Amino acid sequence: MSTSAFPLSPHNHQACMRETLAEAEALAATRGERLTPLRRRVLEIVLESHRPVGAYDVLGALARDGARPAPPTVYRALDFLRAQGFVHRIDSRNAFVACFAPAKAHRCHFLLCRRCGRAAEILDAALDQALAETARQAGFAAERETVEIAGLCADCREDASAGVGAA
């Protein structure tokens, strides 16, 4: 289970998916929540990459499965997965990304690479602290945070400086 800074470039993503899915199933069972076939399938679809996917991308993937669900079906599944913390929403992209550490309570802060498209969850106590302190100073009671830093990830910076231009 990779909780590290940026999703390790060459990692065994099959195992990464499998483990995360198992973790989600265990959590749902513990909580008495029902990870139904549809919800599980939607989670699989979102887990397939570390890139945010749109709700209509999920819809398309389900359609290729043979089912032809309408948008509400997908949004409901995503709502459930979000409520369970299995999936997060990327506000700046109107898209959804899987959480690869759903068991660990955390705030949802992201690095978004504009080149490779990957979204990495940040787990940084100093940042959490700074955000909390900012709110405190303003007398503001924070309830939810959207923190999304867009730019170039380390891998893509290297590629770019090496003059490589992949499609």
Add this chain to the structure above:
Amino acid sequence: MSTSAFPLSPHNHQACMRETLAEAEALAATRGERLTPLRRRVLEIVLESHRPVGAYDVLGALARDGARPAPPTVYRALDFLRAQGFVHRIDSRNAFVACFAPAKAHRCHFLLCRRCGRAAEILDAALDQALAETARQAGFAAERETVEIAGLCADCREDASAGVGAA
């Protein structure tokens, strides 16, 4: 010109608007950019409150003026105003808010009150620092940041704890 933490509850907003608009005009002139009547009017509309407004709200306001522009007209004006830093986008709300300190270079970080609806720009060096450090540690080259903290502002916390329920 109020650059302070949360837009001071009882402030002279007419003056606040007027000064900010003048500042924007001066900046545009300095930069050789054209703050046309349409763009200026859109800025006025967004300046009318410290609350984020949707593009279609702006469209509605323009319609009430008598013109009946189509969406692209509004989005183009908003794009211009954003490029000039006169307006910021609130990603978590698909809405736009005026910048009341357009002359000052700054990152766009917001406090969003769910009760009064106001958006306050945060100018906090420690937070900027923490975000920069987070990116640096990941080897990430940050280009744009979305930082939006939603919750209850100080005024609204007081009102709530006083049991007051304003419309």
Add this chain to the structure above:
DNA sequence: GCCGGAATGTTATGTTATAACAGCATCATG
């Protein structure tokens, strides 16, 4: 088997945003 609640299906519509091209204003230049 029957009931009740949860999940999903279905239809329709609402909301946000952009592509593509047409027309017009403004301004420098000859």
Add this chain to the structure above:
DNA sequence: CATGATGCTGTTATAACATAACATTCCGGC
């Protein structure tokens, strides 16, 4: 003044994202 370049705005159409409202089905408990 004509001319053309540029940039702003208008217009039409459509794409992309999201939800309301109601029907149906599934599934466990009785």
